[in-house]
Amino acid sequence: MKGQHREVPTIRDAALYDVxxxxxxxxxxxxxxxxxxxxxxxxxxLGQPCxxxxxxxxxxxxAFAMLMPEPEEGTGALMTIDVDPDHRCHGLGRELxxxxxxxxxxxxxxxxxxWLTVATRNSGARTFYDRLGFVEVDLIAEYYRDDDxxxxxxxxxxxxxxxxxxxxLPTSPPK
Ligand SMILES: CC(C)(COP(=O)(O)OP(=O)(O)OC[C@H]1O[C@@H](n2cnc3c(N)ncnc32)[C@H](O)[C@@H]1OP(=O)(O)O)[C@@H](O)C(=O)NCCC(=O)NCCS
Numbered sequence: 001m002k003g004q005h006r007e008v009p010t011i012r013d014a015a016l017y018d019v020x021x022x023x024x025x026x027x028x029x030x031x032x033x034x035x036x037x038x039x040x041x042x043x044x045x046l047g048q049p050c051x052x053x054x055x056x057x058x059x060x061x062x063a064f065a066m067l068m069p070e071p072e073e074g075t076g077a078l079m080t081i082d083v084d085p086d087h088r089c090h091g092l093g094r095e096l097x098x099x100x101x102x103x104x105x106x107x108x109x110x111x112x113x114x115w116l117t118v119a120t121r122n123s124g125a126r127t128f129y130d131r132l133g134f135v136e137v138d139l140i141a142e143y144y145r146d147d148d149x150x151x152x153x154x155x156x157x158x159x160x161x162x163x164x165x166x167x168x169l170p171t172s173p174p175k
Pocket of ligand 1: 081083090093095123127128
């Protein structure tokens with residue numbers, strides 16, 4: 001149930017010991033096309049940015065996001081963002097996207113654009129991205145097994161980053 005458990009999470013880099021929890025959360029969020037645990041593990045092993053929100057009371061992962069910088073293009077792909085259903089609509093998703101924007105802007109060669117794909121039927125996520133200022137630029141037919149994908153971009157990473165955290169959170173600094 002939405003917002004049933006309200007607790008102040010901490011934001012930190014993902015570690016290999018998080019992988020089982022991340023895979024489980026991705027399966028909850030995307031029953032039809034979750035990342036296998038091996039893919040998430042490889043992502044972290046390769047040092048790709050992966051951020052988790054950990055509930056201090058529960059000690060468990062309640063949200064995470066995987067980001068893939070593309071330095072040659074000056075862009076970054078948001079591979080996934082997953083918020084536990086019990087912890088949605090409290091600003092956690094926005095906080096993780098902000099973390100991603102900070103990460104991209106903090107790189108040696110700062111990136112200028114973040115992009116992602118979202119299933120056309122995922123109306124909740126589409127509203128979420130709209131609220132954050134992402135805009136639709138393309139549609140890819142049959143991208144998912146049972147749905148088309150909309151390509152969304154955000155070209156103002158400084159604006160997306162915002163002025164400080166949207167939640168009163170202890171955060172690890174962007175690399
Ligand atoms: C989409 C998702 C990441 C949003 O996370 P969240 O923590 O609930 O979002 P936030 O609380 O930060 O919401 C930010 C804004 O989006 C809005 N929003 C978030 N989810 C929404 C929904 N389902 N319907 C309408 N608006 C929504 C919020 O109201 C808020 O608006 P505001 O600007 O008025 O404050 C989360 O619902 C989720 O993990 N969904 C399943 C996985 C998924 O679809 N990921 C995206 C795949 S591309």
